Amino acid sequence: MTDSLQIKSGTFYAVLNYKDKNGKRKQKWICLNLPEKNNKRKAEQRLSELLAENEGTAYIEPAKILFCDYVKQWVEASKDNVQVTTYDNYVYMLNRHIYPYFKSANLPLNKITPSVIQKYHADKLTEGLSPNTVIKHHAIIRTTLQQAYKAKLVKENAADLVEKPKRTKYHGNFYNAAEMNALLAVAKGSTIETPVFLAAYFGLRRSEIIGLCWDAIDFTSKTLTVRHKVVRAKKDGKMTIKATDDLKTQSSYRVLLLDDALLAYLKTVKAQQSYNRERNGNCHNHEYDDYVCVNEMGDLLNPDYVTSAFEKIIRNNGLKSIRFHDLRHSCASLLLALGYSMKDIQEWLGHSNYQTTANLYSHIDPKNKQNMIQGLSNALTI
Numbered sequence: 001m002t003d004s005l006q007i008k009s010g011t012f013y014a015v016l017n018y019k020d021k022n023g024k025r026k027q028k029w030i031c032l033n034l035p036e037k038n039n040k041r042k043a044e045q046r047l048s049e050l051l052a053e054n055e056g057t058a059y060i061e062p063a064k065i066l067f068c069d070y071v072k073q074w075v076e077a078s079k080d081n082v083q084v085t086t087y088d089n090y091v092y093m094l095n096r097h098i099y100p101y102f103k104s105a106n107l108p109l110n111k112i113t114p115s116v117i118q119k120y121h122a123d124k125l126t127e128g129l130s131p132n133t134v135i136k137h138h139a140i141i142r143t144t145l146q147q148a149y150k151a152k153l154v155k156e157n158a159a160d161l162v163e164k165p166k167r168t169k170y171h172g173n174f175y176n177a178a179e180m181n182a183l184l185a186v187a188k189g190s191t192i193e194t195p196v197f198l199a200a201y202f203g204l205r206r207s208e209i210i211g212l213c214w215d216a217i218d219f220t221s222k223t224l225t226v227r228h229k230v231v232r233a234k235k236d237g238k239m240t241i242k243a244t245d246d247l248k249t250q251s252s253y254r255v256l257l258l259d260d261a262l263l264a265y266l267k268t269v270k271a272q273q274s275y276n277r278e279r280n281g282n283c284h285n286h287e288y289d290d291y292v293c294v295n296e297m298g299d300l301l302n303p304d305y306v307t308s309a310f311e312k313i314i315r316n317n318g319l320k321s322i323r324f325h326d327l328r329h330s331c332a333s334l335l336l337a338l339g340y341s342m343k344d345i346q347e348w349l350g351h352s353n354y355q356t357t358a359n360l361y362s363h364i365d366p367k368n369k370q371n372m373i374q375g376l377s378n379a380l381t382i
Contacts, residue, residue, distance in 0.1 A: 005043055010036045012043035013151075014050055031151045033077030065109040065153070068102040074144040084233040084242055085207075093137055097124065110154055114161040117141060121165060131165035138164050173322040175330040177337070186317045192309045194269055194293050195301065199324065202256055203331030203349045206303055206324060207231045211243060212292045217266060222258045226350060232303050241302060249352040256348065266292075273298075332357075 006013045006029070014030045032046050075090045082090070101120060117138070124134050142159035149157045175183065180200055187196040198209045204226065211229035218225075226247070233242040247253055258266070269292065276296050277284050285298035293301045310324040322330070328349065335345050346357040 005040075005047055007036050012036060012039060012046075014043075014047045016050065029151060030153075031147050033074060033147060035081065039080075066103070067107050067109050067112050068099045070109050070148060071098055071102070071140065071144045074147055075140070083231075083246060083248070084244070085231050088233065089136075090140060093140060097129075098137060098140060109148055112145065112154070112158050114158045117159055117162045121162070125165065131168050134165050135167060138162070173320065173326050173329075174333040175320070175322060175327070177334060179320060180327075180330060180334065182317075183313075183319060186319070187313055190309070190313060191295055192301070192306050192313070195306050195324075196310065196313075196327065197265065198293075199327035200331060201262065203328040205229070205248070205252075205328065206306060208247070208252070210241075210291075210293050210301055210303055210306065213290045214270065214292060215290065217258075217292075219263060219267065222263060224256045224258055226252060226254050226256070230300065230303065239304075241300070247350075249350070251347075251352045252350040254347065254350045 004015045006015050008029075012032045012034045014032055016028045016030065017025065030050065032043050034043050034046070072094060075087075075094045078090060079087050101123070105116075107116065120141075121134050121138065124137065125131065129137075138159060142157065145154060145157045145159050148154045183196065184200060187193050190196075195206075195209045198204050198212065199206075202224070204212070207229035208226050212224075212226075213228055216225045216227060217223075228243065228245055229247055230241055230243045233240055273289075273294065277286070277289070277298065280297060283297065285294075288294050288298060288300040291300055293306075295301060307324050313319075314321060332345050332349060335348065336342075340348075342357050346353075349357065351357045
């Protein structure tokens, strides 16, 4: 068997030349799911592995490739091409659901039919997974099969012939102004006072809040720039945190304006941190001096800690149960109640497109509803 590496559309392919059972020469292109940049060594290693696996034999046909193994390869290869949180979600869905299911079925790649995928959907819905979660599973399965189709390992993408579950529209819990003020009051003085404040006023994502640095706040121009985040990530099998400038979408990079009250609050937080550094002396952690959301000893707040501490504050003070992320939705609903447009809110929250904002918040737009009922009242006589 002879071999070579080729690049097509910026991606490495292994090209295997072999003879079939009739002695006829054949050639097979296999997508390695590795971008051209900085991946030549990995591609060479993968090519060597393919040759070692098939030494002395013809190329292993799709009938010999288990679908569960092919999906696993695709997920592992996606690591360098997606955000850390996205990859972690892929790994969870693979290990918890997709791989065990198809491993037990022992199905080769070329035996994945629309009916097989449809049954997977039905079985997972029966297990209690939401339609939206199953749709995410479907996306992984479909993308994997699309890679197989491009590599000519399957004749068609069976996932394209499957009807996905109907997506359920999210209707989260929102706080009104009175509830938000009650929350801000009980959060004052707690370890997560600042994260709650930032979520309530700016609708920032948890990752954006913890990633906020002092150099992103311009006290002269009265602006706050969202350009950095901190997320949960796995390293060597252990959960840790990762700081990055790679935000969710391009629209996530945004500049928000501050008024005098907001500036005064942030100046107070910064002054308190300076005091803590002097008081703690050599015991203080200076690694995160540039960050806004740190504890008294200078440690950066952990994303999971913020979530659990928030749940505790809600529970201990008898407030309506919401998630920390729902403060982002609550901020949007308050802006709607104040009469701001969906376009304004899209830009404030950093949504990538108008439709995302409209899908989430159109059902709570009191201004539109008021205009509708007023129009009907003017047109009709009771």
